[in-house]
Amino acid sequence: MSHVAAQEAGQLCVLAALLAPCAGPAAPEVARQLILRFGSLRTLYSASAEALRDALAGQGGANLAVVAAIVAARDLAEAAAREAMLGVPLDTGSEAFRRYLVARLGSRREECVLVVFCNVQGIYIAEDFYTGVRRTECLIPLRPTVRRAFDLDAHRVVLAHNHPSGAARPSSDDIAATLQLRVVVEPLEIRLDDHCVVAGNHVASMKALGLL
Template sequence: MAAEDAGQLSVLAELLFPCAGAEAEEAARRLIRHFGSLRTIWSASSEALDHALAEIGHDRAAIRAAIVAARHLAEAAAREALVGEAIDTRAAEFRHYLVRRLGLRREECVMVLFFTGEGLFIAEDFYCGGQRGEAVIPLRRTVRRAFDLDARRLVLAHNHPSGTALPSNADIAATAKLRNVTEALEIGLDDHCIVAGNAIASMRTMGLV
C-alpha cells in the first residue's frame, strides 16, 4: 500500500476504533476500497454507507454513526467559523466551503445560506433526498426561515452528481421563481451556485440571477 493510502487507512481506522475495535483497520480498508477515497466516504449518504457496510459485515450502524457524527462535527465547526463574517460568494474560501459540503455528494442536495443586509452570514439550511437529477428548492420553507432569521440576502447552492457544473433549464426556472418571490418581500437573492466535484458555476456571473 502506498504511503498516502497508508495514511488514509490510519486516519479512518482511528475514527472507527471506538466502535469497531480490533476490526477497525479491516473495516477502514474495505470502506476505502468500496468508495475509492476518504472524500467519497466523507460525503456518502447514510444509505450509501449502509450499502457498503452490509457488504463488509461489521456493525454497520455503529460505524455509519461514527462517520456521520464526525462529518456533522466538521460541518458545524466550518459553519461556526462563518457566523457573523462578511461573506463574498466569489471568494476562494467560500467556494472551498461549498465544495466540501456538496462536491462529492451522490444525490442532489440544496443549501440555502442566509445573510444580513450587510452580507454577514447568519445560518444555513441543507436539504437532501431528492430524485437523482432533480434539486427541489423549498420555496415556502426558505421564505419562512428568512423571516424567522430576519435575513435580507440569500445564496443558493446545489450539486450536480453528473459532474457538470452548469445550470439546467429547470435550475434556471426555479431560481427565477424564487427570486421573484423573495425580491417582492425585500429579500435579495445574491447568487445560485452549481457545484460538481471541485468545479463551481455562479449563475450571477453567468447573468442568470
C-alpha cells in the same frame, strides 16, 4: 481511487484509526469495506447516513456507532469551515466560500441543495441542507425557504446545489427555478444574492455569469 491506491495512500490506516474506538478489532475490515464501497475518503465523507448504513449492513451493533462517528467527524469539519464565514458579509466569490461549497457538495452522489440565510448586511445566520430523492434532481424548496427566512428574520439568501454529472454549469431548469424563487422572495423583502452550482472542485456562480 482504487482499493489498492487507497491502501498505498494510507487512507485505510487513517480510516481504521478513526473507527477504532467504536469498531474495535474490526476497524481495519470495516474501513476496507467502506473504501471498497465508496472508492475514496472524499466520497465516503460526503455519503449520507443512510448510504453508510447500507454499506455496513451485516456489521451488527458496530454499524450505528461507525456511522455516528463518521457523521460526527463530518459535522465537526463543516462547523470549523463555517467559522471563516462568520461575522463578515458573505462573499460568494471568495475562496473560503467556494472551498466550503466544494466540501459540502462536491462529492455528493445525489443532487442536494444548500440554502444559506443572511441578515440585511449579508452576515451568515444559518443554513438548510436538502438531499434529493432522485440521483439527478433536487428541486429548490420554495415554501420551506420562505418560511425559514421569516423565522430567522433573514433578508438575504444564497443558494447552492451540486451536479453529480460533473459539469459545473447551470442548466436551463436551474436558471428557471432560480428566477422563480427570486420572483417569490423579492416582494417579501428577501434578496436572492446568488445561486452557485458545484461539481467536484469547480463552482459556477450565476451572479458572476450574469444569470441573476
